[in-house]
Amino acid sequence: MSLPSGRYLPGLFPCLAIGAAAVWLSGWIPIGSVAIAIVLGIALGNLARPGVRFEPGIVISEKHLLSVAIALMGLNMDFSILRSLGLRSLLLVMAGVMVTICAALVFGSLMRLNRRFAWLLGIGNGVCGSSAIAATEQIIGADKEEVGLSVAIVNGLGTLGIFLLPLLAHTLLRLTDLEAGLVIGNTLQAVGQVVAAGFSVSEAAGQTATIIKMSRILMLFPLVFILLLAFANRKREGAGAKSNRPRMPLFIVGFVLFSLVPTFGLLPGAWVAALKILSHDALIVAMAGIGLRITLDSILRQGRSALAAGSLVFVVQILFSTLMVRLFF
Numbered sequence: 001m002s003l004p005s006g007r008y009l010p011g012l013f014p015c016l017a018i019g020a021a022a023v024w025l026s027g028w029i030p031i032g033s034v035a036i037a038i039v040l041g042i043a044l045g046n047l048a049r050p051g052v053r054f055e056p057g058i059v060i061s062e063k064h065l066l067s068v069a070i071a072l073m074g075l076n077m078d079f080s081i082l083r084s085l086g087l088r089s090l091l092l093v094m095a096g097v098m099v100t101i102c103a104a105l106v107f108g109s110l111m112r113l114n115r116r117f118a119w120l121l122g123i124g125n126g127v128c129g130s131s132a133i134a135a136t137e138q139i140i141g142a143d144k145e146e147v148g149l150s151v152a153i154v155n156g157l158g159t160l161g162i163f164l165l166p167l168l169a170h171t172l173l174r175l176t177d178l179e180a181g182l183v184i185g186n187t188l189q190a191v192g193q194v195v196a197a198g199f200s201v202s203e204a205a206g207q208t209a210t211i212i213k214m215s216r217i218l219m220l221f222p223l224v225f226i227l228l229l230a231f232a233n234r235k236r237e238g239a240g241a242k243s244n245r246p247r248m249p250l251f252i253v254g255f256v257l258f259s260l261v262p263t264f265g266l267l268p269g270a271w272v273a274a275l276k277i278l279s280h281d282a283l284i285v286a287m288a289g290i291g292l293r294i295t296l297d298s299i300l301r302q303g304r305s306a307l308a309a310g311s312l313v314f315v316v317q318i319l320f321s322t323l324m325v326r327l328f329f
Contacts, residue, residue, distance in 0.1 A: 041291020
């Protein structure tokens with residue numbers, strides 16, 4: 001079945017243009033292209049609100065391209081990396097994710113933030129930043145403003161952490177290279193941030209941080225299924241249903257199937273690399289589409305409290321990881 005492409009092109013074009021601009025800008029400023037895309041989308045969408053003719057293409061970007069990106073994210077789930085971790089390191093990662101999400105829910109409640117937003121903040125900080133937010137926002141039922149704000153805050157804090165954590169590791173905390181790598185890998189949100197911060201400390205710290213970070217990404221796999229069950233049960237209770245089984249979104253099925261590829265080596269490495277690039281690019285364009293539909297007023301209403309909650313969660317992450325590393329490593 002062919003799509004009436006003329007209907008979608010007006011909305012797709014600005015999303016693609018914003019995505020390309022975000023990729024270019026990410027080479028000049030230390031913020032991920034995904035975060036830049038959503039910020040540019042918000043700015044453009046509020047300076048000149050897209051008309052009705054742009055809607056079909058923007059919806060294609062923010063929904064369908066996002067689903068493709070999430071499905072292909074499974075290619076990052078190489079479970080063979082778990083062989084590189086000892087039991088203590090694995091427990092550190094699992095505990096770090098749980099503590100981060102719990103901290104986000106607590107601080108979100110104290111600051112009267114929407115619970116869906118608090119979940120996104122915890123998942124983004126605890127697991128793998130924008131990718132984790134994108135993979136779970138539909139399960140949680142978050143709206144586009146909550147997604148945009150959480151992506152911006154999580155990436156902003158992670159960018160700050162690139163410079164802050166190596167400084168803390170050397171001066172205030174006086175961590176060894178191993179300890180610094182463990183703390184950085186268990187705290188920063190994106191792989192690029194972890195690599196930049198870890199290798200600025202030392203080669204050993206960078207390698208340790210990267211392995212810990214990749215193991216955190218693997219936590220997205222069980223987390224997705226826990227959220228599917230938890231939020232499906234909540235929806236059934238709210239609707240008074242008794243026996244409806246939770247529906248598995250198609251993109252999660254794709255995510256699971258693609259996760260088998262790197263673990264069992266089902267595709268050539270060049271294919272996997274190309275599909276990972278496609279996933280990342282699709283995510284950038286999807287975030288541009290989400291940004292175009294976000295009104296600035298909705299962000300400003302809760303922006304200050306949201307940033308405060310995110311900052312407190314980040315502090316808890318650093319303190320928890322440092323304490324655990326000092327006690328058990």
